[in-house]
Amino acid sequence: MNKISNNLLAKLTSCLCPPGNGVYTVNTAKERKEKLHQDIYGTVESVQERWQASLNELANTPHAVVLGIASDCGGGILRGANWGPLFLRSTLLQDYPELNLFDLGDIRVIPHLLHDKYLNDATIANCQKALYNNSAITYPVSPLTITEDVLNDFYAEFPNKGVFGIGGDHSVSYPLVKTYLQAKKKQGIRAAVIHFDAHTDLLHERLGIDLCFGSWCTHILDDLYQASDLIQIGIRSSGKPKQHWENTFGVKQHWANEIKQLGVEAITNQIIKQLSNDGVDELYVSFDIDAIDEKFASATGTPEPDGLYPDEVMMILRTLAKNFKITGADMMELAPFTDSTGKGQGSCQQTLAIAAEVSAFLITQISEK
Numbered sequence: 001m002n003k004i005s006n007n008l009l010a011k012l013t014s015c016l017c018p019p020g021n022g023v024y025t026v027n028t029a030k031e032r033k034e035k036l037h038q039d040i041y042g043t044v045e046s047v048q049e050r051w052q053a054s055l056n057e058l059a060n061t062p063h064a065v066v067l068g069i070a071s072d073c074g075g076g077i078l079r080g081a082n083w084g085p086l087f088l089r090s091t092l093l094q095d096y097p098e099l100n101l102f103d104l105g106d107i108r109v110i111p112h113l114l115h116d117k118y119l120n121d122a123t124i125a126n127c128q129k130a131l132y133n134n135s136a137i138t139y140p141v142s143p144l145t146i147t148e149d150v151l152n153d154f155y156a157e158f159p160n161k162g163v164f165g166i167g168g169d170h171s172v173s174y175p176l177v178k179t180y181l182q183a184k185k186k187q188g189i190r191a192a193v194i195h196f197d198a199h200t201d202l203l204h205e206r207l208g209i210d211l212c213f214g215s216w217c218t219h220i221l222d223d224l225y226q227a228s229d230l231i232q233i234g235i236r237s238s239g240k241p242k243q244h245w246e247n248t249f250g251v252k253q254h255w256a257n258e259i260k261q262l263g264v265e266a267i268t269n270q271i272i273k274q275l276s277n278d279g280v281d282e283l284y285v286s287f288d289i290d291a292i293d294e295k296f297a298s299a300t301g302t303p304e305p306d307g308l309y310p311d312e313v314m315m316i317l318r319t320l321a322k323n324f325k326i327t328g329a330d331m332m333e334l335a336p337f338t339d340s341t342g343k344g345q346g347s348c349q350q351t352l353a354i355a356a357e358v359s360a361f362l363i364t365q366i367s368e369k
Contacts, residue, residue: 017051
């Protein structure tokens, strides 16, 4: 039987917490967390110990590994995506109990922090004391930095496993995608990123912050073999035209109105042709739930009209999966307590159901591949 290394086990035990506990609370959502723990462990007792014991089995688990990052500090419109990991897990367990996965747990999140590079030494030291209760531990303290550090070690030890990340605002995809691409390059594998979103997320910075929900894509381009290996699907809310983004960054975009006009099959065939011509081996799918039209998915920070329909998304994903291995993915921007549309359309349950369908499909692909 294979074993996890002591170094990685120590890091996971320190930097992560049991599934659903990434949002640090005392009483808020206590019943929801206990229901999740009951579903996973069969009890609400000794959850920390049961979760830690499960980490010893990581080396012999399915290829699909779920990681929650309950951070919305990198968002900037409506908050609440920090509850995504708890709510989506519960929906998956209820609606897709047959999924073959290993739940790694949640990144431990200090909700006021984003990335360690924005902190001074005194703040880092103080947060290390708060998180790890040990002055000798020098692990990072911000959710993006912790995620990157943990996954670099994870992929070094388990290069054939695939991570499904649950956010969180879309800044969380920065460390998820970056570590994935770097790990694939080390294996000599050319991977492309399929990015479903209403927005391009291609700012250099937003209000002086370079790593956030509106800029994360810009900062993973150097980790691709070429910029066009970032393919964006469902774009429709942008202050600049498609030509600006493609010409400036070299990415490839398929806006929502094009998909409506030309049809899913035609667009998907274009994507497959591009990926095949470029010699792409594997895919990472980053999914912002606002890629879906707001009448179906309104429980998010920036719901947008005129988006993709759920059946269109699933048609695209199924066709891509028939032609390429999907070996990493994430689901972002689920904000279960939020609905700013004011139209009475699309409830939290409807948004979660759609997110769960997409997530279950992606987890299954990672597990099988």
